Amino acid sequence: MKALDRKWVWIWGALLLVILLILPFLFKNYRVFQFNLVLVYAIAILGLNVLTGFNGQFSLGHGAFYAFGAYTAAILMDKLGVPYWATLPAAFVFCFGFGILMGFPALRLAGHFLALATFALALAVPQLLKYKHIEHLTGGVQGIVLTKPEPPFSFRFLDQPFSSDRWLYYFTLAVAALMFLLVWNLLRGRVGRALIAVRDHPIAATAMGINLTLFKSMTFGVSAGITGLAGALGAIVVAFVSPDSFTVNLSIFLLVGVVVGGLASIPGAIFGGIFIQFVPNIADEISKSAPAAIYGLVLIGFMYLLPMGVMGGLYKLWFRLRSKASG
Amino acid sequence: MEAFLYQITSGLANGIIYGSVALALVMIYQATHHINFAQGEMATFSTFIAWALINEAGWSYWAAFFFTVAVSFAGGLLVQRIVLKPIEKAPVLTNVIVFIGLLLIFNALSGMFFDHTIKAFDSPFPKDSALAGKYFSAHQLGSAGVLIVVLVALFAFFKYTSVGLAMRAAAQNPDSAKLVGIRVSWMLGLGWGLAAAIGAVAGMMVAPIVFLDPNMMAGILLYGFAGALLGGIDNPPAAVLGGLVVGVLENLLGAYVIGTELKLTVALVLIVGTLTLRPDGLFGKKVVTRV
Amino acid sequence: MAKLFEAKKLSAFYGATQVLFDIDFAIDAGKITTILGANGAGKTTTLRALCQIVRTTGSMTLNTGAGDVQLVGKSTDAIVRMGVAHVPDGRGTFTTLSVEDNLKLGAYVRSDKDAVAKDMEHCFQLFPRLRERRTQQAGTLSGGEQQMLAISRALMLKPKLLLLDEPSFGLAPLIVAEIFRIMRQINVEDGVSMLLVEQNASLALNLAHHAYLLETGTVALSGPAEQIKNDESVRRAYLGY
Numbered sequence: 071m072k073a074l075d076r077k078w079v080w081i082w083g084a085l086l087l088v089i090l091l092i093l094p095f096l097f098k099n100y101r102v103f104q105f106n107l108v109l110v111y112a113i114a115i116l117g118l119n120v121l122t123g124f125n126g127q128f129s130l131g132h133g134a135f136y137a138f139g140a141y142t143a144a145i146l147m148d149k150l151g152v153p154y155w156a157t158l159p160a161a162f163v164f165c166f167g168f169g170i171l172m173g174f175p176a177l178r179l180a181g182h183f184l185a186l187a188t189f190a191l192a193l194a195v196p197q198l199l200k201y202k203h204i205e206h207l208t209g210g211v212q213g214i215v216l217t218k219p220e221p222p223f224s225f226r227f228l229d230q231p232f233s234s235d236r237w238l239y240y241f242t243l244a245v246a247a248l249m250f251l252l253v254w255n256l257l258r259g260r261v262g263r264a265l266i267a268v269r270d271h272p273i274a275a276t277a278m279g280i281n282l283t284l285f286k287s288m289t290f291g292v293s294a295g296i297t298g299l300a301g302a303l304g305a306i307v308v309a310f311v312s313p314d315s316f317t318v319n320l321s322i323f324l325l326v327g328v329v330v331g332g333l334a335s336i337p338g339a340i341f342g343g344i345f346i347q348f349v350p351n352i353a354d355e356i357s358k359s360a361p362a363a364i365y366g367l368v369l370i371g372f373m374y375l376l377p378m379g380v381m382g383g384l385y386k387l388w389f390r391l392r393s394k395a396s397g
Numbered sequence: 398m399e400a401f402l403y404q405i406t407s408g409l410a411n412g413i414i415y416g417s418v419a420l421a422l423v424m425i426y427q428a429t430h431h432i433n434f435a436q437g438e439m440a441t442f443s444t445f446i447a448w449a450l451i452n453e454a455g456w457s458y459w460a461a462f463f464f465t466v467a468v469s470f471a472g473g474l475l476v477q478r479i480v481l482k483p484i485e486k487a488p489v490l491t492n493v494i495v496f497i498g499l500l501l502i503f504n505a506l507s508g509m510f511f512d513h514t515i516k517a518f519d520s521p522f523p524k525d526s527a528l529a530g531k532y533f534s535a536h537q538l539g540s541a542g543v544l545i546v547v548l549v550a551l552f553a554f555f556k557y558t559s560v561g562l563a564m565r566a567a568a569q570n571p572d573s574a575k576l577v578g579i580r581v582s583w584m585l586g587l588g589w590g591l592a593a594a595i596g597a598v599a600g601m602m603v604a605p606i607v608f609l610d611p612n613m614m615a616g617i618l619l620y621g622f623a624g625a626l627l628g629g630i631d632n633p634p635a636a637v638l639g640g641l642v643v644g645v646l647e648n649l650l651g652a653y654v655i656g657t658e659l660k661l662t663v664a665l666v667l668i669v670g671t672l673t674l675r676p677d678g679l680f681g682k683k684v685v686t687r688v
Numbered sequence: 689m690a691k692l693f694e695a696k697k698l699s700a701f702y703g704a705t706q707v708l709f710d711i712d713f714a715i716d717a718g719k720i721t722t723i724l725g726a727n728g729a730g731k732t733t734t735l736r737a738l739c740q741i742v743r744t745t746g747s748m749t750l751n752t753g754a755g756d757v758q759l760v761g762k763s764t765d766a767i768v769r770m771g772v773a774h775v776p777d778g779r780g781t782f783t784t785l786s787v788e789d790n791l792k793l794g795a796y797v798r799s800d801k802d803a804v805a806k807d808m809e810h811c812f813q814l815f816p817r818l819r820e821r822r823t824q825q826a827g828t829l830s831g832g833e834q835q836m837l838a839i840s841r842a843l844m845l846k847p848k849l850l851l852l853d854e855p856s857f858g859l860a861p862l863i864v865a866e867i868f869r870i871m872r873q874i875n876v877e878d879g880v881s882m883l884l885v886e887q888n889a890s891l892a893l894n895l896a897h898h899a900y901l902l903e904t905g906t907v908a909l910s911g912p913a914e915q916i917k918n919d920e921s922v923r924r925a926y927l928g929y
Contacts, residue, residue, distance in 0.1 A: 128493060130434075175673040181489040182432040183676075186622055187669050189434065193619050194665040201658055318615070322497060329494055359508030359611075366501030370480065373491050373498070559796065566782050566793050573780040576739065577841070578768030578797035 090243065094236040095228040102235045103307070104347060109242040110304045112343030113249050115327040116336065117296030122325075123334035124257060125289045126269030127176060131188030133320030134195045135165045135294040137311075139301030141199070144214040144311040145207055154219045154306045158245065161302030162295040169294025173287030192321040199313035213312025216305065238307055245303060249296060254336055256292075265289060266334075297324070326365050329372050332379025341380045404648040410537035412644020413544050416637035417599040418614075418621030419628065420548065421592040423636040426625075428568040428588040429481075431489075434496040436596055437618030438503035439476075441611060443469040443597035444604050445511045448518055458521040462601060466594050473593025477586040485582075507611040518604035540602035547598055548637060551591070555633075564588060616661055620647065623667040629678030639678065643667065691751065692717040692849060692881045693738075698746040700730070700737040707733045709905045710746065715849065715883055715898075717751070720875055722884040722892040722913065725902035731885040732777055734902070735851045738883070739764050739774050750849070769797050771848035777857065777885075779838040783827030787818055790826050790837055794844030804844070811840035814870055832863035839867070843874065850874075850882045856891055864888075868895055893917040 094102045118132045142164050143157035152160070172191070176184050200211050208214070221237030230236070256262065267275040268285055276282050305311050323346045330345045331338025345368075353360035376383050418436065425433045443465050450461035480499065484491055522539030533541075555561035567574040567584035574581050600614060607613055620643050628639025643664070650663055671678065693715040700708040708730050715721045723731050736742045740762055748759040752770050759767055768774075773794070782790050791811060795804045812819035815836040821829060826837060835855055842850055852871070856864045872895055874880050886892035893899060893913045901909040901916075909922065916922055 122490070126490070128490060130493075130497070175669050178676065179672050182493055183672055185434075185493050186432055186626075187672055190619055190622065190665040190668045193615060194661040197659060197661045322501065325494065325497060333490075357509060358513060359505040361505075362501045363505035363509065366498040366503075366505060369498030369501065370495050373484065373487070373495050377491065559792070562785075562789060562792060563796060565785065566789075569784050570780065570782050572741075573776065573782060574793075575741070575764045576768065576774045576776060576780065577793050577845070578765040579793075580763075580765050 092228070094239045095230045099233055099235045102233075102239050104351075106235065106238050106242050106307045107304070108340075108343040108347045109239075109246045110300050110307055110343075111324075111327060111346055112339045113246050113303065114297045114300035114324055115331060115342040115346075116249060116253055116339040117293045117298075117300060118324050119328050119331070119334065119336070119339060120253060120257070120265075120296065121289055121293035122328060123332075124262070124265045124269065125286070125293075127286065127290065128181065128185040129188045129293070129321075130185050130318075130325060131191035131195075131321050132294075132297050132324050133316055133318065133322075134188075134191045135169060135297040136301035136304065136320060136324070137195055137199065137316035138168060139165050139298030140305035140311045140316070141208060141214075141301075142298070143302035143305040144216055147216055147306075148214050149207070155241075157302050157306070158299050162299040165298025165301075166291045166295035168298075170287050170291035172294065173290030176290055177283060177286055188321075189318070192318040196313040196317050199316065209312075211313060213310060213315075216309040216311075218309045219306065242303055242307065245299075249299070250336060250339075253296070257336070322365070326369060328379075329369055330379055332381035333377075335379060335381040338379050338381035400652075404652050405645055406533055407537070408645035408648035409641055410533060410541055410644070411647065412624075412641035413541045413637075414599050414603050414640070415617065415620040415624045415643050416640025417544050417548065417595055417602075418617060419624035419636040419640040420551070420633055421595040421599070422621055422625045423628075423630055423633050424588055424595075425592045426630050427633070428564065428585050429485075431492050431496070432622075433589075433592065434493070435499035435503055436592065436621070437614030438500045438507070438611075439469070439473070439593055440596035440600035441609075441614045442503045442507045443472075443593070444518070444600035444609060444613070445507050447597075447601050448516060448604070448609055449511065451519070452516075458519075462521075465601065466597050469597035470590040470594040472590075474586045474590035476593075477589035478582075481589075482582060482585075485585075504611055511611075513611060516609040518601075518609045520605035536605055544598065544602060547595065551595070552634070560587070616664075619661060619664045619668075620644070623664045623671070625678075626668055626671045627678055629680045632678065632680050635678060635680035638680065690717040691715070693748070693750050693883075695738075696747045698734075698737060698744060698748060700733050701743045701745075702733075707742075707905050708737065708744075711902070711905070711907050713900050713907065713910070715881055717881055718875075718879050719897040720871075720882040720884060720895055721898045721900070722886060722896035723900045723902055724886060724889050724892060725908075727887070728904070729902040730905040731887075731902055732853055733905075735774060735776075735853050735883070735885055738851060739767055739772065752848070765797070768845070771845065772851065773842035773845040773847035773849070774851040775838045775842045775853060775855065777853040779831075779834040781826040781829075781834050781837050781841070783825065785826060786823050787826055787829070787837055788822045790841050791818075791844050794841035798845065803846075807844055807846065811843055814843075814873070815840060832859050832867070835859060835863075835867060836870075839871070843880075847880060850880050852882060852884045854885055854887060856886060856888045864891065871895060889923075890917075 093105065114132070114136055118129060121127050121129055139161035142161045146152040146157045146160055147154060175187065179187055199208055218234040218238065220234060221232050224232050226232070257265065264275065264280050264285065267278070268280060268282065272282060327339070327342025327346045331340070331342035349364060350361040353364050372379065418440070421436055422433060425431065446468060447461045447465040450456040450464060451458060476499065480495065484495060520536040520539070522535040555565060563574070563579045564584045564587060567579050567581045568588070571581045603617060604613065621640065624640030624643045625636045626639070627642055628635030628637070647660055647663060651660055691714050695711065695713050697710045697712065698708055699706060699710055723734055725731050733742060737744045738748060738759065740759065741764060744760055746760065749756040750759055750770060750772070757770060782793065791808050792804070795807065798804060817833055818836055818840060821833065826834065829837060839852070839855070855867060868891060871882065875882060884892055884896060893916060896913040899911065899913045899916050900907055909916070
């Protein structure tokens, strides 16, 4: 990259950072709450993408991991008084373990059979969460109500108070940045190449010494852990969990997010998060069924026209502009 | 003892519905090697059409029934021709995503045209008819009868007609099928049409029991999957048998083992268990090939 | 000699890769023509091009009795209806269907269903082993029997032109000899024209009337089979024996 280019990257980057930092004070609380959810979904989508985009294992059931992470956080906070930030690693570990468990049968399933099994998982989760015998833990149909954490200090900026939602914005932003960085780092090196090798040429990968069993299960685990962590974060942000918030629709929405953002794209997860947070809100105005219809059309349309998602489209545009400029 | 028998008979009555859905899934899988995740939503939409014809246009039940079956057949055919043919050669993930997209669209269509309030769907076999017996309600017997007729007709079609043979050939070996002059693409479309028609019948038989709303078939679809896998995803008669087994198991486990609230989890365990331990199902044919 | 089929400047492509380069060849009515060549020369592709299973440019005309029809751009099933039967490499039998069903499928496009039963009988006379196995799943047959089944299925079309892709592949010499003997019988008795693709050059040259030699997608040599068979320098240079 030319020296001039680097300077511009730094300038734009710094500008972006400033905007991100003052963003919550430019909008009302409810809007900030929505931004928080965008970030939470982005992390969840990132988790799914690690498994499906980078490693080629389908999951139509990631909503289940999100739900388990959310409930882990809720139960820890509500029943055991664990501080909210500590629930995140706990949710990650628990969902990582659960993911590895799912990873073992997944080894023997390929393509649509794995999709089918995970789809079944997603359909079964709400019923499982309502189960009488664990009601004392999960709160049954009513779920668990939590309190949003108070910001550690208070001040006013641009005439807006430093509210819970705004504090949570910085919290989720930091967590999201950390997760994206970790995943980017993980995928950049040997692990990333191995993931893709396993996706595209599993037999060759085995011949090169990659232990397929271990690898694929670990990937499932990591992917589940990330989405589980997002779920925990979601529980904190929304301050409520109930079985009907985690129907099969959530799993489908996460898939939509992956498709929109771009399979095997890390930054794409942000676009995915924005899409699945805001589109239903707008579409709901038209009709109750509109979100489903739009998602359906988006899924099909993207597969036909933009199989690499928004990021893929942007890359293509970028290359076209660059070649026009230099040519 | 009576209660036990009742669980079995009602399990069988449900099971034949699951078996029909399983059959539709297996037909599409055999022909295209894809699992139709949208099967349930398509069936629901068909059932809504029938409901509208009966309750809003004043048609008689059986007129609406046959019309709906015909329209569903055409619809399934069109979906295959228009949406699925272009991505026939695309990777599996693309197809799965498009199927989910279809699922969403049909679900939305049901909601958009027929709104989200639960509707009652009258059975054509009224409670006090001569059909009612000790262990089976009139509707259970009647719907089982209808579905059995459908299944038998289907099997006869595949075994004895040349189009049926051509469809089997196209599913088994599309390249060779082309070489004997079979239009493979149209065979796939036909398969979809038939699957959609079966789904419509299953939906219309189920609606009187569970009431009609856009999410009616989600659980039943899962049972259909379980039945198809249990029977063997490449074995149509066994898929129906698998559905029956699932129906009976659902009731027995629900009544005597885990309680009725975890039925979907049972289906989940059946699915994952079968896929992991016996992926060919109980009756799956291992194709014998000499190299 | 009446030409049943003529290809002019035929090129074939797998995607963007060109495999046949402007080749010309012809098939005489009632005769056996063979295409020889090493692996990768484009022999199978030529047969696939004829059936329009791969993308082609150029011209291929078939004399259907009602005039010459251009095959390029037609659908595979239309070409089958014109009387072109293709026995693919690897036999291509419907392994989960019975022998009898396989044969019925061979006659799928025919409208004279009554004659079909007679033709099935004719196949069983040519290949008695198939009669013994008529209700068995095709996949349980031995390699030689599957080749017989594949040829019979093609014959059930009552084809004007029979395409055979490496019928000797993977079979024991005795079986191959039997099959080739029957192929000559079919040609002589029923007058079926054949286009035979073979790697086993000596077998093919003994059977065929006319031969083409393909080398990396172009015709290196062509002429009467007898001539090529007896020309030592050609045999040694191109056919390795």
